[in-house]
């Protein structure tokens with residue numbers, strides 16, 4: 001059986017950590033990138049330093065990957081930040097941080113992954129959000145960044161269509177991960193999906209037939225969107 005290589009950005013916490021563990025169970029060799037480092041000890045896991053906002057950091061990470069492999073079967077754009085604040089109280093720095101991490105960060109990953117694409121094989125899965133399709137109060141910076149992320153993905157899909165690169169974009173509602181820990185509002189965790197629910201959908205997307213991609217997979221808790 002030939003080896004399968006995956007890159008997961010933001011592997012140190014939440015969904016990225018779950019995705020990494022899932023892919024290791026599925027026999028992928030997984031490169032996990034984050035600033036804090038990922039606490040996984042597994043022979044097929046390679047922990048790499050990564051700040052997606054810094055193009056040099058992204059280039060260095062791909063240099064490391066290039067020492068092992070020439071191709072990535074799976075690229076998971078997961079790294080992201082989420083903060084809340086009304087438009088009138090949001091400072092430009094916070095707004096810009098969202099664009100830098102959630103949009104520019106993904107652009108850096110796509111740009112530098114070009115040399116690792118495998119024609120008619122590589123699948124790029126991006127973790128966008130339900131907040132990429134509609135606005136929510138007090139989430140303008142995050143919504144703007146996730147709407148922007150979708151545009152970046154859509155354009156890149158068209159550019160790389162001739163190479164047969166698949167792009168799937170997951171747009172979940174709230175999931176109970178550490179991303180909510182810094183949010184002061186008291187949102188009910190019981191009305192959020194669990195990370196295992198997310199992996200259920202991720203598994204379906206990863207194992208889809210070879211010629212199938214999922215441009216928009218929206219899913220959320222039965223009680224509706226949290227706002």
Ligand SMILES: NC(=O)c1ccc[n+]([C@@H]2O[C@H](COP(=O)([O-])OP(=O)(O)OC[C@H]3O[C@@H](n4cnc5c(N)ncnc54)[C@H](OP(=O)(O)O)[C@@H]3O)[C@@H](O)[C@H]2O)c1
Nearest residue numbers: 010012013014015034035036051052079080174175177179
């Ligand atoms: N949880 C939800 O309700 C939900 C819903 C819809 C979409 N999402 C999306 O799912 C993704 C993962 O979120 P999560 O809930 O798992 O959050 P999380 O637990 O806070 O994890 C975020 C991950 O992103 C990484 N990250 C942030 N900035 C980075 C940077 N500059 N460079 C490299 N890595 C960076 C963090 O790693 P380091 O801090 O170690 O760098 C961490 O591993 C995000 O894109 C988020 O927008 C989440």
